[in-house]
Amino acid sequence: MLDDFLIRALLAGIGIAMVAGPAGCFIVWRRLAYFGETIAHSALLGVAIAVLVNLHLVIGIFVTAVVVVLAMYYLERRDTLPTDTLLGLLSHGGLAVGLVLLSFFPDMRLDLQGLLFGDILAVSRLDLAVVWGGGAIALGMLWWIWRPLLAATVSPDLATVARLHPERALLVFGILLAAVIAAAIKIVGVLLIVALLIIPSATVRRFTSSPEQMAAGAAVAGVIAVAGGLLASATLDTPSGPSIVVTALAVFLVTRLGRPRREVNAR
Amino acid sequence: MxxxxxxxxxxxxVDITVDRGQLIYLxxxxxxxxxxxxxxxxxxxxxxxxxxxRMSSLEVGYVPQRLALNPTLPLTVRRLMTLTGRFPKDHIESALAAVGLDRLGDPPVTTLSGGEFQRLLLARALIHRPDLLVLDEPAQGVDTAGSGVVLDLIQGIRRDLRCGVLLISHDLHAATSTGDDVVVLVPHEHDEPPPARPDPPAHLSRREARKL
Known part of the structure; x- marks a missing residue:
């Protein structure tokens, strides 16, 4: 039953979800959903650049996303425009430039639908290696910056006084996010990738009492959503990205059905 | 400076000197x-x-005026203690005991009262065994009796750790009766009048913009 392409897609998806869960927790804690969208939208520009200079798509997307992260990091400190305006500029600017560039290659056999919504047929052996290799590096980086990043999330001032270099941790996290999004584009697509970051962590929040529990729980919830969504996609012939997000949403709603668990005060 | x-x-x-064991009011x-x-x-x-x-290898403890926590971030009392460093369990317990929070169990910090949370922030600062403790209006939002408790705690910590304390306060009376020195900031008269608030909005939004 399980064709080879489906196994590859499943393995890639599980690899992505295991990183996207913990990374997504910081998206939720730091209210960075729009920042994630901006990186995702810039991916189309990354695709155009990858086509222009003949790079692997994931590498092109990653490099472009890192440039966007660095631009955002710089602009936030130098410019007086509000953060969401800057994000809007970069997000839609990147998307538009990417689409215009791609229109110069009408002969390119580029599956725009697949880019926007994900395509499980598209996962090659090389992609799988890129996802698992990159994912392992990303998890290692997250482990390394965990304490500074968490402290910076609670209070940048406290983190600075404790000499944890919160700015550095935030920059590393931005690059990590670029890597996760670049790796996930093929399976989930540009438009829905942020859902894979935030829905799993939102799902497990009320069952957890520490940041570390929530990160691990989000990884598990993400793996369930990806596996369920990809199997549904293969059986029902639905696009993979939306199928994964619908599954994640269904899991989220099911966990909301029960009586809300109050935070237990140990006194 | x-x-x-x-x-x-x-x-x-502004000229401020804080020596070891001194309580200086600002x-x-x-x-x-x-x-x-x-x-x-x-x-x-x-x-x-x-x-x-600064003295070389000066360890600083900081208790901010307020700390807005995002409720989606699950944090318990004991997890907050290790936010900026790893510490053995007995250090955590003794720091919590020093501020009277040791018999609380390990509840989520969102369930603490304002005064309890302020004392938790104090415990979090002193687990680093600071040479200098900086507190920004620790008694704000606490009633008069509560502010006396906070002051007693700070005095005890100063004795035990022999650390210098810089305490930002409104309370001139407490300052003159308990402080080793009192530094009074007066609005600058040489140029324009001072801003209406200690942190003008432009500054606040800049710091908030630091979120990546």
Whole structure:
């Protein structure tokens, strides 16, 4: 039953979800959903650049996303425009430039639908290696910056006084996010990738009492959503990205059905 | 030292010395630049004139005026204690005991009262065994009896750790009766009038914009 392409897609998806869960927790804690969208939208520009200079798509997307992260990091400190305006500029600017560039290659056999919504047929052996290799590096980086990043999330001032270099941790996290999004584009697509970051962590929040529990729980919830969504996609012939997000949403709603668990005060 | 924002001096000609074991008060009306001073001393702001000298390997503990927690971030009392460093269990317990929070169990910090949370932030600062403890209006939002408790706690910590304490406060009476020295910030009269608040909105939004 399980064709080879489906196994590859499943393995890639599980690899992505295991990183996207913990990374997504910081998206939720730091209210960075729009920042994630901006990186995702810039991916189309990354695709155009990858086509222009003949790079692997994931590498092109990653490099472009890192440039966007660095631009955002710089602009936030130098410019007086509000953060969401800057994000809007970069997000839609990147998307538009990417689409215009791609229109110069009408002969390119580029599956725009697949880019926007994900395509499980598209996962090659090389992609799988890129996802698992990159994912392992990303998890290692997250482990390394965990304490500074968490402290910076609670209070940048406290983190600075404790000499944890919160700015550095935030920059590393931005690059990590670029890597996760670049790796996930093929399976989930540009438009829905942020859902894979935030829905799993939102799902497990009320069952957890520490940041570390929530990160691990989000990884598990993400793996369930990806596996369920990809199997549904293969059986029902639905696009993979939306199928994964619908599954994640269904899991989220099911966990909301029960009586809300109050935070237990140990006194 | 002095800190300038644009052409306007927020604080200027401030001279503070905190020695080991001393309790120094920093007093001033709203807008006199108390928090700006504290942030400059903590290294959170760059100063525009003057110098700041620190003892080598100075360990600083900081208790901010307020801390807005995002409720989606699950944090318990004991997890918050190890936010900025790893500490053995008995250190955590003794720091919590020092502020009277040791018999609380390990509840989520969102269930604490304002006074309990303030004491937790104090415990979190002193688990680092600071040489210098900087507290930004620790008694704010606490009633008179509560502020006495906080002051007693601080005095006890100063004795036990033999650390210098810089305490930002409104309370001139407590300052003159318990402080080793009192530094009073007065609005700067040489140039424009001071801003209406210690942290003008432009500054706040800039710091908030630091979120990546």
């Amino acid at each position: 002095g800190v300038r924002r644009g052409e306007r001096w927020i604080v200027r000609h 007093i001033g009306a709203n807008g006199a630049g108390k928090s700006t001073c504290a942030k400059a001393i903590l290294g959170l702001l760059d100063i525009d004139e003057g110098t700041i000298e």
